[in-house]
Amino acid sequence: MKLSRRRFMQTVAAGAAVSGWQLPIFGQSSQLNTLKIPELYYGDMRSGVNHYALTAQSGTVDFLPGLRTPTIGINGDYLGPTLRLMNGDDVAIAVRNQLGEETTLHWHGLHVPAKVDGGPAQIIAAGAEWNPQFRVSQKAGSFWYHSHMLHQTGAQVYRGLSGMIIIDDEDSSKLELPAEYGVDDIPLIVQDRRFNADGSFRYIGMHMDVMTGMYGDTILVNGTGAALFTPTTQRVRFRLLTAANARSFNFAFDDNREFQLIASDSGLLSAPVTLHHLELAPAERAEIVVNFSDGAPVKLVSLPLDANSPFTPQGMMRNMLPMNSTPIQILAIAPQSQLESRVEIPDQLAEIQRISASEAQHVRRFTLSMPMGMGMMNMRASGGRGQMGNMGNEFQINGKTMDMATINERVNMGDTEIWEITNDSMMMHPFHIHQGQFQILDRNGVPPPAAEMGFKDTLRVGPGETARIIMRFEHFADPETAYMYHCHILEHEDNGMMGQFTVS
Ligand code: C2O
Ligand code: CU
Ligand code: CU
Numbered sequence: 001m002k003l004s005r006r007r008f009m010q011t012v013a014a015g016a017a018v019s020g021w022q023l024p025i026f027g028q029s030s031q032l033n034t035l036k037i038p039e040l041y042y043g044d045m046r047s048g049v050n051h052y053a054l055t056a057q058s059g060t061v062d063f064l065p066g067l068r069t070p071t072i073g074i075n076g077d078y079l080g081p082t083l084r085l086m087n088g089d090d091v092a093i094a095v096r097n098q099l100g101e102e103t104t105l106h107w108h109g110l111h112v113p114a115k116v117d118g119g120p121a122q123i124i125a126a127g128a129e130w131n132p133q134f135r136v137s138q139k140a141g142s143f144w145y146h147s148h149m150l151h152q153t154g155a156q157v158y159r160g161l162s163g164m165i166i167i168d169d170e171d172s173s174k175l176e177l178p179a180e181y182g183v184d185d186i187p188l189i190v191q192d193r194r195f196n197a198d199g200s201f202r203y204i205g206m207h208m209d210v211m212t213g214m215y216g217d218t219i220l221v222n223g224t225g226a227a228l229f230t231p232t233t234q235r236v237r238f239r240l241l242t243a244a245n246a247r248s249f250n251f252a253f254d255d256n257r258e259f260q261l262i263a264s265d266s267g268l269l270s271a272p273v274t275l276h277h278l279e280l281a282p283a284e285r286a287e288i289v290v291n292f293s294d295g296a297p298v299k300l301v302s303l304p305l306d307a308n309s310p311f312t313p314q315g316m317m318r319n320m321l322p323m324n325s326t327p328i329q330i331l332a333i334a335p336q337s338q339l340e341s342r343v344e345i346p347d348q349l350a351e352i353q354r355i356s357a358s359e360a361q362h363v364r365r366f367t368l369s370m371p372m373g374m375g376m377m378n379m380r381a382s383g384g385r386g387q388m389g390n391m392g393n394e395f396q397i398n399g400k401t402m403d404m405a406t407i408n409e410r411v412n413m414g415d416t417e418i419w420e421i422t423n424d425s426m427m428m429h430p431f432h433i434h435q436g437q438f439q440i441l442d443r444n445g446v447p448p449p450a451a452e453m454g455f456k457d458t459l460r461v462g463p464g465e466t467a468r469i470i471m472r473f474e475h476f477a478d479p480e481t482a483y484m485y486h487c488h489i490l491e492h493e494d495n496g497m498m499g500q501f502t503v504s
Contacts, residue, residue: 095130264456
């Protein structure tokens with residue numbers, strides 16, 4: 001199979017010249033870099049408690065040839081280790097902050113008490129240590145952790161403060177799925193970044209970077225630019241995590257091969273779903289299984305959003321957004337010549353009880369809006385290069401911007417609720433709720449596709465759409481400490497599109 005390797009190298013060399021690749025190959029060169037795999041971290045079991053030690057620290061990375069980028073990371077220069085947790089385990093995490101600035105660390109998608117959730121109230125001062133403890137109580141899935149510092153989440157995540165969490169449970173460990181981490185079970189933390197000429201990250205250069213959220217022109221996967229992965233097995237499970245600040249991806253392969261979706265945000269689906277492409281917004285995750293037994297080189301790409309997709313920007317946002325109008329290369333894949341054949345994919349993955357709308361005790365309504373005040377007018381007058389400022393009320397939920405002193409909603413412990421989320425703006429917002437998992441009932445009255453029939457913690461709401469989710473609020477009663485709900489475009493979150501709720 002030397003041939004296919006050579007064909008691959010030709011494909012790669014030609015890749016830079018393929019027109020329509022707006023973000024083609026990293027740094028305009030055809031040089032590929034081996035995909036980095038974040039270290040797997042199982043923790044230290046001591047007297048029945050699994051201990052983890054995480055240090056937020058600063059560092060540097062040579063993302064671009066010959067240039068040094070100042071970064072931050074967890075136990076390293078950029079991103080952090082993959083935390084592996086088991087359902088039912090008691091976990092103690094020591095989070096040390098050596099950043100020289102305040103931060104927080106949030107466990108996105110974990111069903112934990114608000115006090116240890118790592119939201120904007122759980123500030124870790126510079127030099128301090130934070131010691132959350134909790135019991136893992138949820139099904140297997142791919143989750144993540146990231147800074148949730150008020151007004152600074154976007155900047156801190158951009159500089160590197162995030163990582164993956166994998167939860168296993170008894171049922172998932174018995175499933176015949178690719179499960180050897182770093183071999184046939186591969187995390188893909190996908191981000192886009194922009195750089196200054198000196199190699200430093202460029203974060204928010206103009207007002208539009210706030211309006212649309214921060215878009216980059218260079219793709220990093222697990223912190224690797226122009227990444228190359230070499231499968232050694234026929235089937236590979238990819239755990240996709242969109243850890244970009246604002247960009248959505250429409251994942252596909254450049255030869256249009258099919259793949260099986262086995263898990264969405266918050267765990268395994270009831271059965272695999274065969275797809276040719278998969279759209280994921282910031283903070284959404286998916287696990288897919290891809291068959292490489294033909295040995296052919298292929299690229300994981302992001303296709304343009306479908307013009308009539310309900311998530312496509314509308315009206316003037318359509319012209320303003322530099323988003324997703326051309327294909328983007330995410331990952332080059334070159335299978336090695338001998339592929340080990342391993343598992344088949346089971347037909348049944350997990351038991352998912354759909355929650356019926358009739359179980360809800362309460363309906364709450366949320367309207368997401370971008371009132372487009374002075375800031376927007378500045379931006380239009382200056383062709384997108386307007387000054388920052390006047391951005392205080394550009395992003396709202398129910399007409400309000402985030403205020404740490406306001407509890408927006410109070411949920412009764414034990415209730416099942418329907419949250420009806422209306423998007424009254426011209427672009428999609430990925431809406432995320434802390435505390436646990438929900439199911440999507442419908443969008444504009446239409447039930448979601450099979451790919452979204454499992455449990456989730458983040459959902460896309462398209463412009464003009466009303467989506468309904470149903471969620472159980474159980475286990476944790478604490479009238480003092482709030483959970484967050486917010487848009488996961490981090491610049492929207494940082495500028496007000498967030499609210500707080502308690503469960504008691
Ligand atoms: Cu991914 Cu409120 O967080
Ligand atoms: Cu979260
Ligand atoms: Cu938003």
